[in-house]
């Protein structure tokens with residue numbers, strides 16, 4: 515029996531609604547497989563935890579999470595209780611950084627059964643490789659003075675190591691796909707880090723002669739994802755650009771509620787973390803209508819990572835079948851609840 519030990523953090527808002535559903539699907543997968551079981555340990559880290567304890571996770575939280583084969587997370591953030599920069603940096607970004615999850619992989623593709631808002635989505639299928647450890651999301655900077663003289667300085671950090679690592683990951687991924695990498699740049703406006711980014715992209719590209727490359731400025735690239743998303747295979751982007759592009763990717767799939775993501779640790783010292791692209795969706799919390807597909811597809815990425823690619827593929831097939839059969843939450847034009855969609859996915863898995 516192959517046992518997988520998963521640290522579960524439902525987090526805030528709809529994270530708490532979609533997580534138990536995704537866990538049910540994983541259990542259905544285990545049942546189908548027969549030789550596989552999941553053991554979960556759930557952690558209450560969230561904004562409510564912060565109100566009670568004055569911190570987003572326990573002092574030994576990372577020590578505990580470290581022991582799992584993977585961390586499965588819902589969403590973090592409840593701006594009515596805790597400012598977002600405190601909650602995200604205290605939990606989500608803390609785990610990404612401390613566990614050296616240096617790459618964030620975010621696929622976007624036209625799914626069967628969902629109407630893309632694009633008139634002509636042409637079966638787009640791309641993956642954004644987002645640098646996940648530095649870039650624009652940095653603590654370097656500060657604020658001085660108050661009032662009319664106030665100054666805020668926010669520095670971006672681009673290391674050769676971090677930049678090159680993200681690019682190599684993107685090129686290696688492209689070799690398994692359609693051998694095309696697009697780099698998201700902005701070297702016409704950001705005069706230090708982005709010319710550096712371009713240089714590293716060119717030099718890494720020389721090691722991958724069989725992979726085609728193109729550099730697009732981020733503004734144009736964002737528009738191209740709307741006008742010709744089918745032209746992209748792998749896109750490599752800095753932390754902020756990747757964050758924004760993947761919400762666009764989610765939007766053209768039909769909803770941010772379906773988009774999956776994986777925070778990958780490459781050195782094997784810490785577990786990777788799997789969490790959907792969406793946040794805690796305060797506007798729909800408590801209604802039972804959060805789309806569980808993002809969290810469940812994220813579970814598929816976790817299965818892939820743990821060496822169960824065949825099961826992962828089956829799961830994605832079943833998700834698409836269920837969408838095609840009309841089991842859809844309101845964000846993608848249906849009237850099913852979170853639980854109804856999940857139940858259908860679990861039932862169909864068990865019938866395989």
Ligand SMILES: NC(=O)C1=CN([C@@H]2O[C@H](COP(=O)(O)OP(=O)(O)OC[C@H]3O[C@@H](n4cnc5c(N)ncnc54)[C@H](O)[C@@H]3O)[C@@H](O)[C@H]2O)C=CC1
Pocket residue numbers: 528532588589590591592593598602606769770771772789790791792793794795796797798803804805806808845
């Ligand atoms: N990785 C994470 O944990 C992230 C956390 N956040 C946090 O989440 C909170 C809300 O942020 P927003 O900017 O509103 O982004 P959001 O992703 O939570 O919501 C944006 C829009 O998408 C909808 N949506 C999101 N997930 C959905 C789902 N599963 N099914 C159906 N509709 C869904 C929401 O209802 C909302 O209209 C903030 O505290 C923010 O900091 C935001 C993004 C990522």
Ligand SMILES: CC(=O)C(=O)O
Pocket residue numbers: 602757791
């Ligand atoms: C924080 C956030 O929006 C993200 O990682 O996608």
Ligand SMILES: [K+]
Pocket residue numbers: 587588589590789790791792793
């Ligand atoms: K999330």
Ligand SMILES: [Mn+2]
Pocket residue numbers: 757758761791
């Ligand atoms: Mn985001």
